[in-house]
Amino acid sequence: MKQLNRLIALAITIFLFTIVACSSKPNDEQIQENLNKQITENKEFSGISATVNNGVVTLTGICEGEDCATKAEEKVKETDGVQRVENNIQSNQGTDLTLRTSVQSIISKYEGVQADVTGGVVVLRGSINRNQVQALMNELAALQPKKLDNQLAVK
DSSP: OHHHHHHHHHHHHHHHHHHHHHHOOOOHHHHHHHHHHHHHHOGGGTTEEEEEETTEEEEEEEESSTTHHHHHHHHHHTSTTOOEEEEEEEEOSSOOHHHHHHHHHHHTTSTTEEEEEETTEEEEEEEEOGGGHHHHHHHHHTTOOSEEEEOOEEO
């Protein structure tokens, strides 16, 4: 009888472990990593940034082509763990392509920094180390944007 009870207890333990293991969803950090990889791998989405909060993804930036924003949203919805997508992507209408390309080149050296460029205005988001802020701002100011909007969280 004791052996039967042990077998039942073992079976219940395995069953509960399986349920917990199978039901675990990616956390925001994992979702963010997956989205960043998708964005960097797809040239069409190079001007787009994604942030994740409790499984809700907010897409921002500028996208080339008339259906690019829709394609990006659909791609993000396919990502495991995404519950909802807020699509704030703007289509490219008179954006200074040279400025955007230069900004992307600069911010690529700073992990955690994201930027949007619209009508000559550079909006910085994400996070940055305190000792890197001045260097980043100097590099971006040298591009002479109409405005630099710093929304970075400083670590």
